[in-house]
Amino acid sequence: MPADRSALGAFLRSRRDALTPATAGIAPFPGPRRVPGLRKEELAVLAGLSPDHYSRLEQGRQHTVTDDIVDALSRALRLDRIEDAHLRNLAAPLRRKRSSTWESAQRPDPGLLRVLTIMDHVPALVLGRRSEILACNTLARAVLGAEIDAGAVLVRWLFLDPRARERIVNWSDYASAAVGAMRYEGGRHVADARLTVLIDELRSASADFARWWDDHGVTDRTSVDKKIAHPVVGCLSFGIESLVSPHDPEQRLIIYTVEPESSTARALPMLASWGPASAVSMG
Numbered sequence: 001m002p003a004d005r006s007a008l009g010a011f012l013r014s015r016r017d018a019l020t021p022a023t024a025g026i027a028p029f030p031g032p033r034r035v036p037g038l039r040k041e042e043l044a045v046l047a048g049l050s051p052d053h054y055s056r057l058e059q060g061r062q063h064t065v066t067d068d069i070v071d072a073l074s075r076a077l078r079l080d081r082i083e084d085a086h087l088r089n090l091a092a093p094l095r096r097k098r099s100s101t102w103e104s105a106q107r108p109d110p111g112l113l114r115v116l117t118i119m120d121h122v123p124a125l126v127l128g129r130r131s132e133i134l135a136c137n138t139l140a141r142a143v144l145g146a147e148i149d150a151g152a153v154l155v156r157w158l159f160l161d162p163r164a165r166e167r168i169v170n171w172s173d174y175a176s177a178a179v180g181a182m183r184y185e186g187g188r189h190v191a192d193a194r195l196t197v198l199i200d201e202l203r204s205a206s207a208d209f210a211r212w213w214d215d216h217g218v219t220d221r222t223s224v225d226k227k228i229a230h231p232v233v234g235c236l237s238f239g240i241e242s243l244v245s246p247h248d249p250e251q252r253l254i255i256y257t258v259e260p261e262s263s264t265a266r267a268l269p270m271l272a273s274w275g276p277a278s279a280v281s282m283g
Contacts, residue, residue: 005060007187008090012058014216015077016043024078046076065091082184086218089187108134109245112253120272123238123256130195131155131182134251142271143228143236143256153198155182159206169227169235172208179212180219187218226256233267 017037021028029042038046044054049072056062057069070091074084106128108116116124116135123143125136131154141148145163148154155178158164158171165171182199189195202209228236238256245251258265 005057005062005065005090007190008065008087009058009060011087011090011216012073012077015079015083016040016058019043019077024076043076047072082218082220085220086184086187089184106132106134106251109248109251111247112243112245112251115243115253119255121268122258123268125154125254127154127252127254129185129189129192129250130198131178138274139268139272140256142274143230154178155202156198159202159209167228167230169229170225174224174226175208176212176217177219177224179209180217183213183216184218184220230267230271233270234263236264236267237262238264 017035019037021038021042024038024042024046026042026046029039033039040054040058041051044051047054047069049057049069053062057065057073070088074087077083079087108126108128112126113135116126116137119137120139123137123140125140125148126134128134133148133150133152133154135150136148145167147157147161147163158168158175158178168174182195186192186195186199199213203213204210224240226238226240228238230236238258241255241257243253243255245253258268
């Protein structure tokens with residue numbers, strides 16, 4: 001994730017490719033089409049820009065990108081809320097983005113940790129930057145596996161540990177959302193060297209990660225229902241909810257919710273009885 005405009009250009013190109021003239025509400029320009037979506041000239045007209053100006057943006061040669069231009073591009077590309085935020089992160093002044101390098105070690109937010117400690121009836125964990133697990137409870141380890149523990153990197157386990165694919169029935173849905181969340185985080189923290197190293201590692205080691213990364217899709221850790229194939233109690237179904245720390249927006253408490261009186265709700269007390277109802281954190 002170099003601190004230049006190449007990431008902005010690649011994102012614009014990916015969204016332009018995904019938008020057809022019919023979807024954009026315009027008549028296609030005459031002549032043979034060699035692109036899957038809008039031509040550069042068509043998008044330039046939609047955004048009220050000259051073709052040359054838009055070409056410079058997509059080629060990463062436009063150093064300054066004003067808010068008015070970002071607004072116009074977002075409308076023309078019909079971006080959703082998260083895509084719009086990602087576009088603004090990529091278009092932010094480079095000097096501001098270079099100041100965002102993370103150096104200090106992560107520690108779980110005390111408030112989130114207190115909430116986690118009393119949540120002994122459902123799986124829960126605290127995630128920090130780069131999807132690092134800062135704390136987790138007994139049920140999270142019982143449901144996902146003993147390898148899920150404080151200090152582990154959730155997205156690395158998700159893509160590089162074969163047990164993740166065996167355990168998560170709807171692995172593709174959950175994993176693709178995790179890639180979108182990591183790309184969104186990367187747009188906010190382009191100077192985070194450790195995040196860059198992690199992304200490069202996953203792109204090299206996992207064809208699935210590389211494919212979804214190259215799609216340039218973004219999510220904000222969107223809640224995705226998770227189905228677990230547990231080796232002892234069988235199929236478990238969870239809704240995933242996320243609570244952001246009011247003191248540190250980079251930390252979230254991830255809670256696995258269940259339907260009352262469901263088979264999953266009946267199975268959790270059995271899993272909880274296998275170990276002490278405690279939370280493990282990085283301290």
